[in-house]
Amino acid sequence: MGEHGDDVRGAAERHVPVLLERCLELLAPALAEPGAVMVDCTLGMGGHTEGVLRRFPHVRVVGLDRDTQALELAGERLAPFGDRFTGVHAVYDEIRDVLADLGIPAVQGVLMDLGVSSLQLDEAERGFSYAKDAPLDMRMDATAGLTAADVLNTYDERDLVRVLRTYGEERFAPRIARSVVRARAVAPLARTGELVDLIRSSIPMAARQTGGHPAKRTFQALRIEVNGELEALQHALPESIEALAVGGRIVVEAYQSLEDRLVKHALAAGATTSAPPGLPVVPDTHQPYLRLVTRGAEEADEAELARNPRSQSVRLRAAERLRPTPDHLRTNRRTA
């Protein structure tokens, strides 16, 4: 666990899984199946998984995370459950390859609790937090890929504007990108603190007082870019749905509108007939293969908010598989 071991364990203890009871309630009918398996696509500190393993004593959970530190910590926490828990280092769009390797043809539950964990935010050195000065890293998988510093120091100005606008919905994207390009001509950006100062000085005085921390949107945008979060989610949703047995359920918690939109569309696509409009009788091959089990997106109520500030922006959606996906709509992304 290294020198941060105690902090890391403390983070796990402080962390309350978002809408845990509601997730368990939504998964319950599917997980009642004998021999049920659930995939927790975003294991994190294992809070939701621990809830599932305690509530449903016959269920086995496969937990995925691209963050090796999360896997290590969750592995320790969940050791008492023995072989009912299997942790795998993977990006969640690899779900079907992981299941194939484990010899599991289909699962009864899939859970996704998107975004960064409190563990990642609390570990200053990982560079996710604008509140703590640290190297500009922001990789969830610290063993691979571009860092936030690489993005800031190598993308051309137009691409920086695109990233900040699309993933951060940052209205001052051009000003911030300009300042980044000017600053890096002197010396490459290296620390989160430098970036925060640069953002502060790039935006108009009046805007510094409103709309939360001025660096919040830029940090979100960089994190999404560094981790390819939206691409991974876009592929992972149909892959996860494909992994579900008939009667299986998927529950997804999203924390920002770009992610929630992808979730909404993926579930709606399965819950709508694929027949061309005007057919008098919808053939079986065009019947919906999912049924939405939440009405729109559910949000946290007062009690949850009081318990757990992270639940503030949560949008929870869930669906149940009614029948196999018709052949003409099946994705075939599996490589194994």
Ligand SMILES: C[S@@+](CC[C@H](N)C(=O)[O-])C[C@H]1O[C@@H](n2cnc3c(N)ncnc32)[C@H](O)[C@@H]1O
């Ligand atoms: C919000 S946390 C999950 C917290 C967890 N539900 C709990 O109760 O402890 C999200 C986790 O998902 C992981 N993650 C995010 N995107 C991922 C992806 N594309 N593939 C695999 N893991 C991912 C992050 O590394 C992080 O640990």
